Amino acid sequence: MKRKVLITGAAGFIGSHLACKLHSMNFEVIACDKFNFRNHFFDVGDTNHLKLQRLRQDRLANLLKNQLIEYQVCDLSDRSLVQQLFKRNQPDVVVHLAAQAGVRHSVQAPMDFVNSNLVGFANVLDACKEFGIAEFLYASSSSVYGARSEAPFKETDRTDKPESFYAATKMANEAMALAYHAQYKTPSLGLRFFTVYGPWGRLDMAPILFAQKIKLRQPLQLFGNGLLKRDFTYVDDTVYAISKLIELEIGKNKSEVVNIGHSNPVQVTDFVNELSECLKIDPIVQFAPMQISDVPLTCASDEKLVKWIGQWPNTSLKVGLREMTNWLEQWQPSNS
Numbered sequence: 608m609k610r611k612v613l614i615t616g617a618a619g620f621i622g623s624h625l626a627c628k629l630h631s632m633n634f635e636v637i638a639c640d641k642f643n644f645r646n647h648f649f650d651v652g653d654t655n656h657l658k659l660q661r662l663r664q665d666r667l668a669n670l671l672k673n674q675l676i677e678y679q680v681c682d683l684s685d686r687s688l689v690q691q692l693f694k695r696n697q698p699d700v701v702v703h704l705a706a707q708a709g710v711r712h713s714v715q716a717p718m719d720f721v722n723s724n725l726v727g728f729a730n731v732l733d734a735c736k737e738f739g740i741a742e743f744l745y746a747s748s749s750s751v752y753g754a755r756s757e758a759p760f761k762e763t764d765r766t767d768k769p770e771s772f773y774a775a776t777k778m779a780n781e782a783m784a785l786a787y788h789a790q791y792k793t794p795s796l797g798l799r800f801f802t803v804y805g806p807w808g809r810l811d812m813a814p815i816l817f818a819q820k821i822k823l824r825q826p827l828q829l830f831g832n833g834l835l836k837r838d839f840t841y842v843d844d845t846v847y848a849i850s851k852l853i854e855l856e857i858g859k860n861k862s863e864v865v866n867i868g869h870s871n872p873v874q875v876t877d878f879v880n881e882l883s884e885c886l887k888i889d890p891i892v893q894f895a896p897m898q899i900s901d902v903p904l905t906c907a908s909d910e911k912l913v914k915w916i917g918q919w920p921n922t923s924l925k926v927g928l929r930e931m932t933n934w935l936e937q938w939q940p941s942n943s
């Protein structure tokens with residue numbers, strides 16, 4: 608019998624890719640997000656906001672071309688709606704990706720993160736307990752490792768110095784999941800993602816932000832004087848790892864975290880050079896100091912992941928950026 612997977616944050620970047628992947632692997636997919644096709648223009652004066660809504664709309668339209676994927680709107684910060692969502696669908700597996708993302712955003716507006724990342728997470732975790740969900744996977748983040756220079760980052764390393772409120776919410780999620788396992792044996796598997804990029808990516812993250820600026824011949828600000836290093840992970844590799852963890856039922860009977868990243872950090876200046884080669888346009892670069900909340904390095908040990916799922920794809924930055932820029936050439940925000 609097909610296993611039923613509930614994916615939250617399915618109008619988002621990773622969620623929309625994961626829904627397609629799991630559907631192609633013959634899982635029954637219920638895609639959920641608070642994004643509502645009919646009522647999403649809160650602030651039409653903000654062009655970035657408008658573009659983000661169009662991106663979510665187009666991701667979903669692309670996803671729902673496949674009529675076997677069911678989409679359900681639910682704001683997870685509402686506990687009764689979450690209970691109804693679980694009751695209605697009775698999933699075997701829950702992959703909780705919905706969150707307010709964005710490290711820098713959390714410096715500007717930390718309170719934007721409370722409803723989705725803390726209340727929403729608690730509601731989903733509690734529903735997993737109530738409905739006896741055998742596998743609960745959720746998005747954590749490399750940001751829990753804080754500012755450090757020793758690499759690679761291992762799951763056994765201490766994670767008690769958040770540099771941003773966003774990181775603090777992800778650390779809180781990991782602690783809540785551990786507590787539910789200690790109290791109720793609710794299983795959970797926290798996925799620590801490392802700078803995921805690719806087609807349908809986030810507009811607020813460096814890969815697409817930089818690509819758009821390069822195309823418009825606008826200057827790029829490289830914080831940390833361009834010396835920051837990031838372990839970029841291509842989105843197909845990321846969803847491959849998640850799908851394997853589900854297929855092998857790794858999340859059962861435990862409460863753990865695992866890195867989803869390759870030990871392959873790239874300096875931001877090298878990243879920009881690679882990106883500008885793809886676009887065949889020279890970038891205009893401005894160096895700027897480190898910002899509050901920036902960390903100098905991210906670098907995942909994937910030893911634990913490999914032990915569980917074996918070798919996993921490691922798409923080169925060259926190939927991944929080519930896929931991303933090809934998509935960016937084609938993506939014309941649909942008219943609302």
Ligand SMILES: NC(=O)c1ccc[n+]([C@@H]2O[C@H](COP(=O)([O-])OP(=O)(O)OC[C@H]3O[C@@H](n4cnc5c(N)ncnc54)[C@H](O)[C@@H]3O)[C@@H](O)[C@H]2O)c1
Nearest residue numbers: 616618619620621641682683705706723746748800802803
């Ligand atoms: N992309 C990365 O590099 C990265 C790195 C580390 C961690 N993460 C985490 O992975 C997850 C997915 O990231 P992404 O890049 O796809 O982000 P995204 O912003 O593209 O997607 C998140 C989705 O969650 C939805 N959402 C937010 N609050 C909600 C709520 N209360 N109820 C229902 N839906 C809600 C949003 O509408 C959005 O569609 C997030 O938890 C993020 O924090 C991502």
